[in-house]
Amino acid sequence: MTETTESRTRTERYDPASIEPRWQARWAELGLYETDLSDESRPKYYLLTMYPYPSGDLHIGHWYIVTPSDALARFRRMHGYNVFFPIGFDAFGLPAENAAIRNGGHPFTWTMSNIETMRRQFRTMGATFAWNAEVVTADPTYYRWNQWLFLRFLEAGLAYRALSTVDWCPNDGTLAREQVEGADRHCWRCGALVEKRDLEQWFLRTTRYADELLDFSGIDWPEPVKVMQSNWIGRSDGAEIEFEVAPDGHQPGGDRLRVFTTRPDTLFGATFMVLAPEHPLVARLTHPERQAEVEAYVEQARRRTEIDRLSTEREKTGIALGSDAINPVNGERIPIFVADYVLAGYGTGAIMAVPAHDERDFAFARKFGLQVRRVVAAPGLDAQAPLDSAYIAHASDERLVNSGRYDGMPADEGGKAMVAWLAETGRAEPKVTYRLRDWLISRQRYWGTPIPVIYCERDGIVPVPDDQLPVLLPETVDYAGSGDNPLNHDAAFLDVVCPRCGLPARRETDTMDTFVDSSWYWYRYLSPHKADGPVDRAMADRWTPVDQYTGGAEHAVMHLLYSRFFIKAMADSGLIRDREPFKRLFNQGQILGADGERMSKSRGNVQDPDELVRRYGADTVRLFLMFMGPWDQGGPWSPTGIGGVHRFLNRVWTLALDPHGREPGDPDAGSLPAGQSAADARSAARSAAHRTLRDVSADYEAFHFNTMIAKLMELANTLFRYRGTEIAGAPEWDEAIRLLLLMLAPAAPHISEELWSRHLSAAGEPWSSIHTQAWPEVDPIAVVDATREIPVQVNGKLRDRVTVAADATNAEIEAAVLARERIASILAGRTPDRIVVAGGGRLVNLVVR
RNA sequence: GCCGAGGUGGCGGAAUCGGUAGACGCGCUAGCUUCAGGAGCUAGUGUCCGCAAGGGCGUAUGGGUUCAAAUCCCUUCCUCGGUACCA
Numbered sequence: 025m026t027e028t029t030e031s032r033t034r035t036e037r038y039d040p041a042s043i044e045p046r047w048q049a050r051w052a053e054l055g056l057y058e059t060d061l062s063d064e065s066r067p068k069y070y071l072l073t074m075y076p077y078p079s080g081d082l083h084i085g086h087w088y089i090v091t092p093s094d095a096l097a098r099f100r101r102m103h104g105y106n107v108f109f110p111i112g113f114d115a116f117g118l119p120a121e122n123a124a125i126r127n128g129g130h131p132f133t134w135t136m137s138n139i140e141t142m143r144r145q146f147r148t149m150g151a152t153f154a155w156n157a158e159v160v161t162a163d164p165t166y167y168r169w170n171q172w173l174f175l176r177f178l179e180a181g182l183a184y185r186a187l188s189t190v191d192w193c194p195n196d197g198t199l200a201r202e203q204v205e206g207a208d209r210h211c212w213r214c215g216a217l218v219e220k221r222d223l224e225q226w227f228l229r230t231t232r233y234a235d236e237l238l239d240f241s242g243i244d245w246p247e248p249v250k251v252m253q254s255n256w257i258g259r260s261d262g263a264e265i266e267f268e269v270a271p272d273g274h275q276p277g278g279d280r281l282r283v284f285t286t287r288p289d290t291l292f293g294a295t296f297m298v299l300a301p302e303h304p305l306v307a308r309l310t311h312p313e314r315q316a317e318v319e320a321y322v323e324q325a326r327r328r329t330e331i332d333r334l335s336t337e338r339e340k341t342g343i344a345l346g347s348d349a350i351n352p353v354n355g356e357r358i359p360i361f362v363a364d365y366v367l368a369g370y371g372t373g374a375i376m377a378v379p380a381h382d383e384r385d386f387a388f389a390r391k392f393g394l395q396v397r398r399v400v401a402a403p404g405l406d407a408q409a410p411l412d413s414a415y416i417a418h419a420s421d422e423r424l425v426n427s428g429r430y431d432g433m434p435a436d437e438g439g440k441a442m443v444a445w446l447a448e449t450g451r452a453e454p455k456v457t458y459r460l461r462d463w464l465i466s467r468q469r470y471w472g473t474p475i476p477v478i479y480c481e482r483d484g485i486v487p488v489p490d491d492q493l494p495v496l497l498p499e500t501v502d503y504a505g506s507g508d509n510p511l512n513h514d515a516a517f518l519d520v521v522c523p524r525c526g527l528p529a530r531r532e533t534d535t536m537d538t539f540v541d542s543s544w545y546w547y548r549y550l551s552p553h554k555a556d557g558p559v560d561r562a563m564a565d566r567w568t569p570v571d572q573y574t575g576g577a578e579h580a581v582m583h584l585l586y587s588r589f590f591i592k593a594m595a596d597s598g599l600i601r602d603r604e605p606f607k608r609l610f611n612q613g614q615i616l617g618a619d620g621e622r623m624s625k626s627r628g629n630v631q632d633p634d635e636l637v638r639r640y641g642a643d644t645v646r647l648f649l650m651f652m653g654p655w656d657q658g659g660p661w662s663p664t665g666i667g668g669v670h671r672f673l674n675r676v677w678t679l680a681l682d683p684h685g686r687e688p689g690d691p692d693a694g695s696l697p698a699g700q701s702a703a704d705a706r707s708a709a710r711s712a713a714h715r716t717l718r719d720v721s722a723d724y725e726a727f728h729f730n731t732m733i734a735k736l737m738e739l740a741n742t743l744f745r746y747r748g749t750e751i752a753g754a755p756e757w758d759e760a761i762r763l764l765l766l767m768l769a770p771a772a773p774h775i776s777e778e779l780w781s782r783h784l785s786a787a788g789e790p791w792s793s794i795h796t797q798a799w800p801e802v803d804p805i806a807v808v809d810a811t812r813e814i815p816v817q818v819n820g821k822l823r824d825r826v827t828v829a830a831d832a833t834n835a836e837i838e839a840a841v842l843a844r845e846r847i848a849s850i851l852a853g854r855t856p857d858r859i860v861v862a863g864g865g866r867l868v869n870l871v872v873r
Numbered sequence: 874g875c876c877g878a879g880g881u882g883g884c885g886g887a888a889u890c891g892g893u894a895g896a897c898g899c900g901c902u903a904g905c906u907u908c909a910g911g912a913g914c915u916a917g918u919g920u921c922c923g924c925a926a927g928g929g930c931g932u933a934u935g936g937g938u939u940c941a942a943a944u945c946c947c948u949u950c951c952u953c954g955g956u957a958c959c960a
Contacts, residue, residue, distance in 0.1 A: 077960050118959060190958075200958040248877050252955075255876050331956065335874035460957095467958065538960070578954055580877075611878095614954080639911090651898070653886060657879080658953090665885060665899040667911085672898085674913090689906040689914035731887070734897035741897090744914095815893040820941045822893055860892090860940050867892045871940045 038677040040641020044774040048150055056795060057152040059108045061550065061563055069105035070567050071097050072546050072606070074575030074583075075112045075159075078138035079119055083623045084631040084649070084661060085615040086142065087149055091646045092612070092655050092729050093574050094151045098770035099724050102799040108567060109152060110549040112159035113139050116167075117538045118200055121471040125213065125503050131471040135162060145633060149642045150773050157549045161541040166548060167473040168494030169558035170540050175476060175487050176597045182229045185485065188464055189326075192221035196507030198468040203507070209327065213507050220326045225466035226475055226534060230589045234259065234458045236603075237588055245609045249580045256581045258459025262286035263443045264372065265452045267297060267349040270357050274311050274346070281305065281349055281360075284371030284457050287381065289439030291353045292427040293399035294376035295389070297360045298342065301325035302368035309360055311346030318343050318362060325364035333364045340365060340388040351376075352451050353442060354428060363388060371457050379414065386414035400435050401425045463586060465537045468509045470501055472535030480522035480529040489523050495531070509533055542583055543590035546570055547600065559599055570606045577611035577656075584609070610727055613658020620660045631661050643772035644670045650729035650771060669733075673775055675740050676768065679747060680761055680779040686748035694748040705746060706756040707806075712742045713760035714806035720767045721799070733771065739764055758787075762800075769794045816841050817869040818850050826868075834861045841868050 051057065073093040076086055097109040113135075120131035139160065146153060159166055177183040191199045193211040198221075203212040210217055230237075234257055240250045262285050271277030281297060299306055301322040310318045321343050325333070332338065342363030349360050365384055366375055379389035380398045389396050398415065400422050401407050407425035424430045430438040446452035466475065474495040476488035488495055498517050501510050511517055511533040522529040544558070550567055551560035575583075584606075591605045616622060617629025624630065636645050648669040653659060678685065686693040696705050716739040723732035743760055751757055762783065769776040773795060780794035809830050814837060816824040824846045828837055838859055841847055851872065858871040 074960095079960085114960070122959095198958070202959050252877050256956085258876095331874070333874095334956095337874055464957075469958085537958075542960085576954085576960090577878075578960080581955065582957065583960080613878095616953085620953085651885090657886095659885080662885075662899095668898045671913090678913095687906080687914045689904090691905080691915070693914080730885090731897080734887075737897055813893090817893085817941075820892095820939095825893080858940065862892050862941080863890095867941085869892080869940055 036681060038674050038775070040643060040774065041638075043778045044148075044150065044642050047774045047777050048147065051150075051152075051793075051795075054793070056793065057109070057154060058156050059106065059154045061108065061567065063106050064566075066104055066106040068567055068571075069100045069107045070546075070570045070572075071100065071107055071109045072570045072573045073109075073111070074573070074579065075114050075542070075545060076142065077114045077117060077119075078135055078142055079624075080123065080134070080138060081623060081625045081630050082138065082141050082145065082632070083615075084633045084636070085623055086145065087633050087645065088615045088649050088658070089574075089576075089612060090146065090151050091149065091649050092727065094149075094153075095646075095650065095729065095770040096572070096574075096724070096727075097152050098773060098795055099799070101795065102766075102770070102797060104798065108157075108549075109154055110157040110159075110546070111146065111151075111153040111155070112157075112545060112549065113142070113161065114538060114542055114545075115139065115160050115162035116472045116535075116541060118202075118469070118471075121469060122203075124471075124501070125505070125507055128503075130501060132162065148637055149633075149646060152773075154549075157552055159545055159548050159552050161538070161545065162471075164494045164496055165553070165555075166545075167541070169548070170473040170536055171476040171488070171493050171495060172490060172558060173544070173594065173597075173599075174536070174540075175490065176599070177228060177593060178477075178487055180593070180597055182232065182593055183465075184227055184229065185224055186227055187222045188225045188227075188466075189220050189222050190225075190468070192219045193507070194219070197509055198223075199507070211507075218327075223466075223468070225464055226477075227462040227464055227466075228589070228593075230463045230586075231458055231460055233589050233592050234460050236592060237460075237585065243604050243607055243609075245606075246611060249577070249584065249609065249611065252580045253585055256460060256585065260284075260286045260457050260459075262455060262457070263288045263439075263452050264455040265291070265352065265376065265443070265446060266450075267352060267376065269309060269360070270348040270350050272347065275309070279305060279309065281374050282372045283374045283376045284455060285376055287378065287439065288443045288452070289424060289435040290378040290381045290399050291351070291376070291439075291442050292424075292430070293378040293380045293397045294351055294358065295356075295379060295395040295397055296358050296377045297349050298363045298366045298375050298377050298385075298388070299345075299360065300366040300368040300373040301362055301364055303362070303366075303373045306345065306362050309345045309347040310362075314343065314346045318345060321362060328364060330367065333367065336384060336387070340384070340391050342388060342392070344392075352446055359394070361388075361392075369461060370459065380411055381415055383414045383416065386411075397426055399424060399426050463537075463539075463589070465540055466534040467537055468533070469535055470497065470503075470510050472538060473540065474511075475532045475534050475536060477532040478520055478522060478529045479532065480525060480527065482527060483522055483524045483529075486522055486524050486529070492523070511535075539583055539586045540590075543587045544594065546605070559594075561600070565601050568600070569602045569604055572608045572610065573606035574610045574612055576614055578614070580611065610656070612655045613653075615658055616660045618661055623661070629661075631663075636663065636666070640666060640670050641673075641774070643775045644673055647673070647733060647772050651733045653730055655727055655729055672733075672737050672740060673772065675744055676764065677775065677779065679740060679743050680765065680783060682747075683752040683757065683761075684748055696749050696751070697745070702750050705749065705751045706754055709743060709746055709751060709760050710756040710803075711806050712739055713763045714803050717763055717767060717800060718802045718807055721802070724770070729771070736764065736767060758783075765794060766797060766800050769797075812865075814841075814865060815867050816844070816847060817867065818847070819872060820869060823847065823850055828865075832865065834865060837861055837865055837868060841870070 097107050100107045115135050120135045123134050124131045174183060191204050193199050193216050195214045195216055196211055204218050205212050238254055238257055264282050264284050267281045269277045269279040342361045345360045345362060347360050348357040351358055377385040379385040379396045381400060396411060398407055398411060402422050422435045424433050424435055424438040443452045443454060476495045478486045478488060480486050498514055503510055518531050520529050520531050547559045547564055550563040554560050587605045592603050594600050595603050619629050621627055648666045651669055716735050719735050720732050746752055765776045765780050777794050781791055784791055811827050812830050813825050813827050815822055816826055824844055826840050826844060828840050854872050856870040856872050860869040
């Protein structure tokens with residue numbers, strides 16, 4: 025027997041290159057992963073991974089995203105679920121267009137060739153995607169339904185047109201943020217300085233759902249994402265208050281300035297006002313001698329980014345307009361400023377400034393020497409004492425001071441009273457505002473879904489009738505070396521007749537934000553070829569919401585919030601049942617280049633997975649990506665250590681195929697550990713396997729793939745020590761090997777399938793794929809310990825360990841500890857002041873003086 | 874700036890209902906073995922003192938709570954993601 029196994033090891037090395045393609049072909053042949061969506065005999069499990077953008081930078085990051093998801097799909101199948109694990113491609117977007125502008129060619133060609141490469145890579149990694157459900161968003165059979173949904177939203181009053189500012193290059197038109205470069209903000213392509221321009225654009229009314237979007241009940245999402253979305257929506261409860269402009273020598277006064285404040289209680293402390301540079305009354309309230317200065321300031325502010333403007337670190341800037349307003353509660357004249365730290369898009373675009381109680385207002389008042397008046401103070405505080413910083417704290421026992429007849433009132437109550445009083449004369453009202461803005465979906469670009477609208481001189485905005493959808497992108501596109509939207513120059517696309525009156529009209533040339541595509545794509549997976557509607561309602565009702573969604577944390581606010589909005593809007597249009605898209609969410613980390621930057625061709629830090637697969641095989645690469653760290657962490661790419669994972673698979677190979685072999689080099693090879701009987705060894709092997717099964721099952725459930733693999737390695741190491749001994753090949757050994765293969769199957773599907781099939785044939789059993797086996801059950805008897813070892817501390821420092829019966833009581837543990845010689849010598853005659861037996865006997869701490 | 878996450882050996886990381894810090898792997902050191910390969914096996918490996926037994930120190934920083942802190946609280950520093958036209 026020894027001879028035959030030795031000759032087998034000689035000829036049979038673990039050769040992934042011969043195993044992997046064979047099994048991939050076999051699985052495809054068996055249709056193992058083409059989900060039968062109508063099968064109701066098993067519980068459904070919709071596992072969704074964020075569909076990739078087919079960038080030109082195909083790299084190991086795509087494997088990192090997909091590998092654990094695929095393992096999870098396989099794991100769930102082994103638990104008896106009918107798993108639907110589809111894939112598609114987010115095929116519209118800027119990079120394809122940038123490539124076309126730079127290098128010529130068509131964005132379609134570029135995108136489709138990238139998709140081809142990605143399909144091939146996903147196949148070589150053994151990913152079990154339901155390819156028959158694939159969706160490519162740039163295909164008219166998909167984007168047609170974007171257009172159709174847009175029209176439904178238009179009917180529902182959820183889509184509207186309004187002015188919005190874009191970054192504008194005189195040569196290349198609208199620029200994305202990433203196309204604006206440098207501190208001087210110049211165009212990526214031509215270098216011209218970027219301007220702001222206001223354009224009529226399309227919005228979706230996300231704010232209609234602001235409150236519902238704040239409600240996360242019924243979905244199991246990571247806390248940080250919920251917090252980020254809540255902050256992004258930014259609900260503020262406060263009041264809108266009207267200030268009147270005071271008359272002076274240059275204007276008659278009487279204009280009304282509305283401000284929003286969350287702190288109406290501080291009204292008496294409002295010692296100046298600030299308007300956003302874009303505020304419509306700025307020009308009118310500016311005194312003639314200040315006009316030039318103010319205009320220059322407004323122009324300069326418009327060039328700044330919002331991030332820059334909101335920085336509390338940057339020194340405050342601003343200019344007094346020369347006009348005053350009247351504080352409605354005390355009749356004081358207060359100066360009006362324009363400053364860029366006030367944004368036109370939030371609240372009313374104007375604020376009452378209360379420097380005593382707002383950090384930004386305080387900084388501004390400091391710089392411009394404005395009055396700071398404290399109006400809220402804790403009892404007993406000197407209300408007149410000067411402040412050296414804004415006083416923000418808002419404790420419940422604070423009282424109003426310097427606030428006329430409201431003095432002494434609790435701050436909250438006083439604020440409400442002031443609003444109620446002003447409301448009597450229509451000068452205030454309670455108000456809720458949100459930081460969330462409506463979703464600007466217009467893009468002045470070619471490579472996206474055309475917005476299905478026609479402009480007619482007579483009929484105005486006319487929706488394209490449903491039966492004329494899709495509005496197709498023209499097949500030929502001429503960028504003419506410019507970044508400007510080529511649709512603007514395409515007469516065949518532009519010139520249409522009005523569907524209402526038949527007169528010549530012009531087609532909308534804006535296309536949709538690609539986040540529209542990604543806001544409902546998983547519904548389309550359920551019926552990708554359906555020709556008479558976007559969603560198969562019966563399928564959707566059966567399969568949604570998605571049970572588990574996985575994707576990068578960089579999508580925490582935008583994609584994941586837009587999707588929630590979209591599904592609510594679709595539900596309200598009667599198209600679907602659910603109001604939430606994803607029941608559970610997991611955010612995986614991102615693989616960066618070795619330099620710690622995002623992987624991209626231009627940075628030259630892209631790791632090609634093909635090269636690693638050629639060298640080690642797909643299973644090793646899959647395992648390594650799962651092993652390198654927690655999945656939610658990501659981090660810089662380094663192949664250091666991939667050899668260790670490969671070695672592990674080699675050991676599994678050897679264990680399964682050559683249990684009786686002995687390694688030269690080990691002095692103890694072939695003999696059981698000292699003092700261990702064969703019976704002990706058999707039960708130790710079995711116990712190790714079942715403990716591993718218990719822990720590995722929990723790790724899969726918790727997405728702890730790195731520790732899951734570490735535990736499989738430990739089990740393999742344990743079994744390896746028994747290789748060549750008398751227990752190798754015993755029933756317990758065989759059971760352990762089978763468990764090891766089953767546990768490994770979701771993560772390393774090819775090698776486990778290969779070894780499984782050999783194990784079955786060696787045992788004379790008929791073949792059936794390891795991936796259709798049931799996940800094994802832990803034998804509770806096998807994992808029980810007779811004794812346990814307890815660490816003993818003296819004054820918190822580890823000094824000894826004591827072994828007690830597994831069911832020892834605290835008193836028995838104490839007695840065992842005090843009986844230890846080592847402990848006695850450390851105590852040196854002292855009696856412990858206290859003996860802590862912690863955590864149900866997990867640890868003992870003796871406290872001495 | 875703001876919102877969110879994170880910082881542990883030479884390296885990736887493990888341990889977070891407060892209870893043995895460093896599992897597993899890489900690298901390194903020594904030995905063995907050999908089908909001499911980009912092999913395999915065994916043992917050791919946080920750091921300092923020590924022949925050893927053993928002890929001191931140690932989880933970005935400084936403080937606090939506790940019998941006990943990588944874990945909880947406060948301070949500071951650094952890194953990453955998002956910041957509404959990258960996806």
